[in-house]
Amino acid sequence: xxxxxxxxxxxxxxxxxxxxxxxxxxxxxxxxxxxxxxxxxxxxxxxxxxxxxxxxxxxxxxxxxxxxxxxxxxxxxxxxxxxxxxxxxxxxxxxxxxxxxxxx
Numbered sequence: 367x368x369x370x371x372x373x374x375x376x377x378x379x380x381x382x383x384x385x386x387x388x389x390x391x392x393x394x395x396x397x398x399x400x401x402x403x404x405x406x407x408x409x410x411x412x413x414x415x416x417x418x419x420x421x422x423x424x425x426x427x428x429x430x431x432x433x434x435x436x437x438x439x440x441x442x443x444x445x446x447x448x449x450x451x452x453x454x455x456x457x458x459x460x461x462x463x464x465x466x467x468x469x470x
Contacts, residue, residue, distance in 0.1 A: 415447075
């Protein structure tokens with residue numbers, strides 16, 4: 367019985383806007399760095415406001431979400447959605463915005 371040859375794997379193109387780049391000094395910049403250099407990360411949460419759990423010790427609940435631009439995992443706090451914290455742009459639906467105002 368002959369062994370089959372392995373097929374060469376192809377790297378699929380990244381679904382994210384930022385894929386990293388090599389600068390003039392041949393230094394690699396990750397997609398995370400590229401996203402932070404150009405502005406803010408962007409997140410569209412499925413549930414908002416973040417649910418409070420018993421294990422949470424802080425007053426400000428949070429959730430883990432992936433940046434839509436670079437694919438980095440981020441911790442998103444309520445302050446990011448209200449504009450009190452910078453660095454992450456949280457895109458909320460109209461219903462989520464109403465719930466945020468109701469809990470504030």
